[in-house]
Amino acid sequence: MTDxxxxxxxxxxxxxxxxxxxxxxxxxxxxxxxxPVRKTLAEHHPDLTAADFDGLACVTLNYQLYFAQxxxxxxxxxxxxxxxxxxxxxxxxxxxxLTYEQYAHGHDQTKLLGIAxxxxxxxxxxxxxxGTRLYGEPKYPAWFGTTLPSLNGPAGDVWTVACGQATHTPxxxxxxxxxxxxxxxxxxxxxxxxxxxxxxxxxxxxxDDTGRPLAGPMNVYQPYQYISLTGASERAELTxxxxxxxxxxxxxxxxxxxxxxxxxxxQSAPVAAHNRPYYVPRAG
Numbered sequence: 001m002t003d004x005x006x007x008x009x010x011x012x013x014x015x016x017x018x019x020x021x022x023x024x025x026x027x028x029x030x031x032x033x034x035x036p037v038r039k040t041l042a043e044h045h046p047d048l049t050a051a052d053f054d055g056l057a058c059v060t061l062n063y064q065l066y067f068a069q070x071x072x073x074x075x076x077x078x079x080x081x082x083x084x085x086x087x088x089x090x091x092x093x094x095x096x097x098l099t100y101e102q103y104a105h106g107h108d109q110t111k112l113l114g115i116a117x118x119x120x121x122x123x124x125x126x127x128x129x130x131g132t133r134l135y136g137e138p139k140y141p142a143w144f145g146t147t148l149p150s151l152n153g154p155a156g157d158v159w160t161v162a163c164g165q166a167t168h169t170p171x172x173x174x175x176x177x178x179x180x181x182x183x184x185x186x187x188x189x190x191x192x193x194x195x196x197x198x199x200x201x202x203x204x205x206x207x208d209d210t211g212r213p214l215a216g217p218m219n220v221y222q223p224y225q226y227i228s229l230t231g232a233s234e235r236a237e238l239t240x241x242x243x244x245x246x247x248x249x250x251x252x253x254x255x256x257x258x259x260x261x262x263x264x265x266x267q268s269a270p271v272a273a274h275n276r277p278y279y280v281p282r283a284g
Contacts, residue, residue, distance in 0.1 A: 136206030
């Protein structure tokens with residue numbers, strides 16, 4: 001029997017933890033009928049149980065734009081995780097009974113309530129390989145078209161994320177976008193009340209190629225901003241463009257027309273600013 005507390009090996013040439021240089025992140029949560037979610041979870045992560053929030057399950061879309069610095073340069077990655085909020089079945093007796101709002105505010109101090117990843121779509125081949133080998137993520141190529149809140153753009157808090165199919169040739173430095181949109185969402189959070197929440201580390205669950213479950217916590221060093229969409233569900237809209245795709249089929253089966261229950265965002269603070277120029281008086 002294997003030791004249940006042993007650490008998985010770190011595949012070469014990677015080093016852990018992986019450090020983010022900057023992160024821009026939005027998550028949308030949907031409270032849904034638990035039956036289809038439990039069926040899917042049993043197929044992909046049989047050692048996990050879907051969280052129960054007053055009789056509903058929670059699925060989440062988590063878009064990330066991040067920068068990482070390496071000894072020989074830097075890399076920019078976009079990815080989106082479609083996941084079920086779940087916990088290890090063997091840890092059920094350690095969990096307090098929480099409402100969704102309590103969970104969203106970070107009240108699960110065990111951090112056993114994590115994201116059981118079903119689809120991780122990514123535009124960086126190196127990140128795809130690392131996520132697959134290190135964390136057992138079901139990660140594959142995709143392209144993204146986005147509009148995000150930015151200090152370098154117009155004021156406002158509106159996020160739009162489109163995700164499409166891509167392919168990757170082994171050894172190629174980039175993914176190859178295909179003319180096939182998979183899904184998109186828009187979240188207009190401008191003017192909505194928000195509260196800072198300490199909801200990390202976020203435990204991400206995967207399953208390795210032997211079928212053994214993995215848990216990888218991710219720390220974010222400043223609070224997230226949580227926005228309840230109760231009474232404002234029209235401010236977030238999810239569109240499935242290709243219901244025949246694997247991610248589109250799961251979104252259709254799990255979410256359908258269910259409105260989003262909450263959103264959570266994080267944007268790294270700027271570290272420098274190049275200011276407006278001024279005229280220098282000419283000599284003579």
